[in-house]
Amino acid sequence: MGESHIDIQRLTHASFAALRAGDSEKARNGFEQVVALGQADTSHWLGLAHACFRSGDHAAALGAADKALELQPRNLRALILKGDCLHNQGKPRQSVECYQYALKLAATVADVPDDIRQGLTRAQKACASQVGEYQTFLLERLKAEGFSPAASHSRFQESLDLMFGRKTIYFQQPRRYYYPGLPQIQFYERDRFNWVTGVEDKTDQIRAELSAVMEDPARFSPYVKSGDSVLGKDNQGMDDNESWGALYLWDYGRLVPENAAIFPTTLEALAAAPLPDIPGQAPMALFSKLSPDTKIPPHHGLLNTRLICHLPLIVPENCGALRVGNEERAWAEGELLIFDDSIEHEAWNTSDQERVILLFEIWRPELSEEERYLITAMLKAVKEYNTDSR
Numbered sequence: 001m002g003e004s005h006i007d008i009q010r011l012t013h014a015s016f017a018a019l020r021a022g023d024s025e026k027a028r029n030g031f032e033q034v035v036a037l038g039q040a041d042t043s044h045w046l047g048l049a050h051a052c053f054r055s056g057d058h059a060a061a062l063g064a065a066d067k068a069l070e071l072q073p074r075n076l077r078a079l080i081l082k083g084d085c086l087h088n089q090g091k092p093r094q095s096v097e098c099y100q101y102a103l104k105l106a107a108t109v110a111d112v113p114d115d116i117r118q119g120l121t122r123a124q125k126a127c128a129s130q131v132g133e134y135q136t137f138l139l140e141r142l143k144a145e146g147f148s149p150a151a152s153h154s155r156f157q158e159s160l161d162l163m164f165g166r167k168t169i170y171f172q173q174p175r176r177y178y179y180p181g182l183p184q185i186q187f188y189e190r191d192r193f194n195w196v197t198g199v200e201d202k203t204d205q206i207r208a209e210l211s212a213v214m215e216d217p218a219r220f221s222p223y224v225k226s227g228d229s230v231l232g233k234d235n236q237g238m239d240d241n242e243s244w245g246a247l248y249l250w251d252y253g254r255l256v257p258e259n260a261a262i263f264p265t266t267l268e269a270l271a272a273a274p275l276p277d278i279p280g281q282a283p284m285a286l287f288s289k290l291s292p293d294t295k296i297p298p299h300h301g302l303l304n305t306r307l308i309c310h311l312p313l314i315v316p317e318n319c320g321a322l323r324v325g326n327e328e329r330a331w332a333e334g335e336l337l338i339f340d341d342s343i344e345h346e347a348w349n350t351s352d353q354e355r356v357i358l359l360f361e362i363w364r365p366e367l368s369e370e371e372r373y374l375i376t377a378m379l380k381a382v383k384e385y386n387t388d389s390r
Contacts, residue, residue: 008034008037008039011030011033011034012030012034012043012044014026014030015027015029015030015031015034015044015047015051016047018030019047019050019051019054022054024051024052024054024055025051025055027047027048027050027051028048028051028052028055031044031045031047031048031051032048035048040067041071042068042071042072042075042078045064045065045067045068045071045078046064046065046068046075046077046078046081048060048064049061049062049064049065049068049078049081049085050081052064053081053084053085058085058088058089059085059089061081061085062082062085062086062089065078065081065082065085066082069082074105076102076105076106076109076112076116076119076120077115077116077119079098079099079101079102079105080098080099080102080116080119080120080122080123081119082095082098083095083096083097083098083099083102083123083126084119084122086098087126092126092129092130092133093130095126096126096127096130099123099124099126099127100123100127102119102120102123103120103123103124103127106120131164131165134164135164138160161326162326167326167327168325168326169326170184170186170324170325170326170343170344171184171343172184172304172340172342172343173300173342173343173344174300174301174302174303174304174342175300175301175302176302176303177302177303177304177305177379178304178342179303179304179305179367179371179375182304182305182364182366182367183366184340184343185340186324186325186326186327186339186340186343187324187327187329187337187338187339188307188338188339188340188365189338190335190336190338192365193338193365195272195273195274196336196338198269198272199269199270199272199273199311199336200311200334200335200336202265202266202268202269203311203313203333203334204334205265206263206265206266206269206311206313206358207313207314209262209263209264209265209266210263210266210287210313210314210356212262213247213262214356217245219247219259220242220245220246220247220287220289221245221246221247222241222242222244222245222246223244223245223246223288224241224244242291243290243291243294244288244289244290244291244294244296245288245289245290245291246286246287246288246289247259247286247287247289248284248285248286249263249266249267249270249285249286249287250270250275250282250283250284250285250286250360251284251286252280252281252282252284253277253278253279253280253281253282253283253284254280266358270283270285270360273309273360273362274362274363274365275360275361275362275363276305276306276361276362276363276372276376277376278376278379278380278383279380279383280380280383281379281380281383282306282361283360283361284359284360284361285358285359285360285361286358286359286360287313287356287357287358287359288310288356288357288358288359289354289355289356290347290348290349290354290355290356291349291354292349292351292352292353292354293349293350293351293352294348294349295346295347295348295349296346296347296348297346298323298344298345298346299344299345299346300341300342300343300344300345301341301342301345302342303342304340304342304364305363305364305367305375306341306361306362306363306364307338307339307340307341307361307362307363307364308338308339308340308341308359308360308361309336309337309338309358309359309360309361309362310322310331310336310337310338310339310357310358310359311334311336311357311358311359311360312331312332312333312334312335312337312355312357313333313356313357313358314333314353314354314355314356315331315332315333315355316349316351316352316353316354316355317351318350318351319331319349319350319351319355320347320348320349320350320351320355321347321348322337322339322345322346322347323345323346323347324339324340324341324343324344324345325343325344325345331355331357338362340364
């Protein structure tokens, strides 16, 4: 028994030495002897697969790689080699399945050996090529059926972007309260709301009211204050940062008297919008000022029962954009942006001037009057509980 064990060790050593030296035939013979003796483990099957592959026998290499994967289904070397075999056999779609699985597994590995890294690079190129071929095929068929990227429904176009991996799927993740069954819509189109025109038509008047206080920086305070957690687990460097300033009209459901007196037209315009009325919590309405070269980090809002509205008032050239989920939209003065802030979002001003918007919240249009009443009652109760001194 001991003599047989020594023979297997010597045979294994000689076979791998032959493989490294480029003698594929000798290596294959050695590994096949180990297999015949019933002593083959994953390394032997993998060595045999490499020897067969290098000698051009891709069918035998594929069989040996499959045996290695039976013993270790997550073996990266075997997965990559199986993908190589299938590719060389003229089966690119099947090879990409192996490559994709190998790439997924490799993403969880901290230190990848050089030989595997080279194989993963090859796998990435093959996957990219196959994806490109797949996209071209589908788009040609769709165009033959009348599809136009510029003219067809934007939601269908987004479905293609998601399917092809050009965009990532984002979901509502409110930090405080999640209401089930609401659609996952990142940006809402303005023509969905009959009150929008009334607000947008007053843009010049609202901007005129704002200009009266723009020269007084004391009117604005940092949007994020120490101790708040408006961005999530931490405020990502925005604590007391004056680069993101706020001038409140409605602050946690309280009308700010000193500001209300200055902005009568603004408040009149907001009265047409479906602002939530939750004592001590809503509505919220403010002028948001973003300094030059400033970025608001990605974060989620508190609730998915509301939408956030931006009425752009001062937008310099090359200002930047607002990203919600996988879509970016630039601000245009006088045109509302309406979005779900419970989906990850961020904003940036890359210009050398300040950007100012009127920001306010509205009820989601999908909620019935009964739902709005119950949500209001529940949030009032939560507020009462949290402020109870007991």
